[in-house]
Amino acid sequence: MSEHFEKKSEKSISSHIKSSRKEITILFTDIEGSTEYWDKSGDIEGRLMVDRHNRLLFPIVNKFNGTIIKTIGDAIMASFKKPEKALKAAIAMQQILEKERTGNDAFNLKVRIGIHTGEAIVEKSDVYGDVVNVAARIESKADANEILLSYSTYEILKEKAFKFKRLKSFEAKGKKSKVKIHSCNWETHTSLIDDIKIKNLLPVAKKQKVELLLYLLLTLAASYMIFSEYIRYFLIDHESIAFLALNPYALYEYPFLLALLIMIVAIISITTFYFLMRKESIPLLILRTLKGCFGASFLFIVLFIALFIVSSLIPLQERLPASVNNHLNNVIYESQYLLVEVTEQNIHIKDSPSLEGKSIKEVKKGTLLLLVDLVKRGEITWNKVPITNTEYGWIPRIIPPKIGVPAKRISLTKKFYFRNIDLYKLLLPLLGFFWGIISFKIRPI
Numbered sequence: 001m002s003e004h005f006e007k008k009s010e011k012s013i014s015s016h017i018k019s020s021r022k023e024i025t026i027l028f029t030d031i032e033g034s035t036e037y038w039d040k041s042g043d044i045e046g047r048l049m050v051d052r053h054n055r056l057l058f059p060i061v062n063k064f065n066g067t068i069i070k071t072i073g074d075a076i077m078a079s080f081k082k083p084e085k086a087l088k089a090a091i092a093m094q095q096i097l098e099k100e101r102t103g104n105d106a107f108n109l110k111v112r113i114g115i116h117t118g119e120a121i122v123e124k125s126d127v128y129g130d131v132v133n134v135a136a137r138i139e140s141k142a143d144a145n146e147i148l149l150s151y152s153t154y155e156i157l158k159e160k161a162f163k164f165k166r167l168k169s170f171e172a173k174g175k176k177s178k179v180k181i182h183s184c185n186w187e188t189h190t191s192l193i194d195d196i197k198i199k200n201l202l203p204v205a206k207k208q209k210v211e212l213l214l215y216l217l218l219t220l221a222a223s224y225m226i227f228s229e230y231i232r233y234f235l236i237d238h239e240s241i242a243f244l245a246l247n248p249y250a251l252y253e254y255p256f257l258l259a260l261l262i263m264i265v266a267i268i269s270i271t272t273f274y275f276l277m278r279k280e281s282i283p284l285l286i287l288r289t290l291k292g293c294f295g296a297s298f299l300f301i302v303l304f305i306a307l308f309i310v311s312s313l314i315p316l317q318e319r320l321p322a323s324v325n326n327h328l329n330n331v332i333y334e335s336q337y338l339l340v341e342v343t344e345q346n347i348h349i350k351d352s353p354s355l356e357g358k359s360i361k362e363v364k365k366g367t368l369l370l371l372v373d374l375v376k377r378g379e380i381t382w383n384k385v386p387i388t389n390t391e392y393g394w395i396p397r398i399i400p401p402k403i404g405v406p407a408k409r410i411s412l413t414k415k416f417y418f419r420n421i422d423l424y425k426l427l428l429p430l431l432g433f434f435w436g437i438i439s440f441k442i443r444p445i
Contacts, residue, residue, distance in 0.1 A: 021119050021120065021129075023117065024118070024127065025086040026077065026078070026116055026131050027061075027066070027077075027078045027086045027089060027090060027135065028077055029076045029093065029111045029112065029139070030074065030140075031050075031053060031110070031111055032110040032111060033110070034046070034050075034074045047444060051445060052109065053074060054444075054445045056093075060093050060096065063196065064080065064088050065082075066078045066079065066086065070126070075139075083156045084160060087115060090147045090184070090186070091147065091189050093113065094145060094186045095191060095192060096193050097110065111144070111145070112148075113139060113146070114135050114136065114141070115138070115148070115150065116131055116135035116149070118152060119131065120132065134179060135150075137170075141170055147183065148167070150181060151180035154182040163184070167181050167182060167183050207443070208442075212287065215294035216290060218301075219296075222297030222300050222301055225300070225304065226426070232245040233335060233416035233418075234333075234335075236336075237336040284442075287440060288440045289437070290436075291437065292433040292436035292440075293433065295431075295436030295437075295439075296432040296433035297429070299429040300425070300426075300429040303425060303428060303429065307425070327420055330420045331417050332418050332423060333418040338413045338415055339369070340368070340370070340385055340413055341366070341368055342364065342367040342368075342411050343410060347362070349361040349362075349363060350394045353377050353380075354377065354394075355380070363395075369386065379400045380396050382394045382396055382397070397411055397412070
């Protein structure tokens, strides 16, 4: 039974492997003299050399639609669907290195490149097959600043706009016949690196991109908190937008506006995700700013939660001297209008200041509305509030008691005050912003 199961499993795996076979072009690079450099200069300088090599060459693989399969020490193994793209990437690599050597006397990095086309087992994160081994053997036969390619790749590209010269064959370990190789005369090829600006763009590793995405999400969370706690209250003095500012869910009543907002948010989100996760190079200023926003957001959220917990347990007035309390509670700004806060669940706003009036809208507990007028009808004080930009309704403050039924508070009025303590809650996180900018470091790739 066990043997039968194993055979069926092997057959299934074999079928999957066969379906994964595709024609592919493998490109190998290796730094000339890297072993001697590590030995002479030490680990840190050696790692910096490899990082510089990766930052120069990774964007080129990406530009020509290649995939970096793996890095082995100071070597790159990349795959390309089209041999022409692989060779163009190899030429661009040599051109960018030549450009760096010409402009920087201290830069002397040289690479060997080998290319081979053939069938391979292509999986999500790796490539298997003889094509890989042959490409590695060809790369090992190259000299510094040289591009070698196999006869199979040469046959596909010989009619293209490249210049080749025939080299001798060599015996590869494990191969029955000799491997024919050609050399590409890349020095005479037109420039393929004119639109690659290495100086102001820094390739970022995927792990660091995930961190940057988390920074962005925390920044959005803190921004929403700041809007909820402060910004929307500054907007209520503009009556035309007060209803939407206080209750963003009111956008559901404006389908076109809601659809437009969703579309804008979606475009920004998708663009940001693509920029962080797919883009090989990101300007350093953006990276530092993101880390700075993360630092400010983190400090704001921690400060907000800490003050909330402390003030809930022991009011600050009891812990601080009177002079400090007076300073912290000094009002810098107050809203022009009063706010109406709904204190009961599922309250109906009436079309007139009467309990018998027609219900025109149902609101939930905690809803904030703008007070634009008030009248007293009998024992009940009614607040006039905007339902839309042009429509108004009425909501009572307190329903008087009846026999066996106590009085019920439906809403209360209050003003928005921006005090010194609120200002400090917004200014102190700037320390986190400066910390983020200063502490941000690009990780080696």
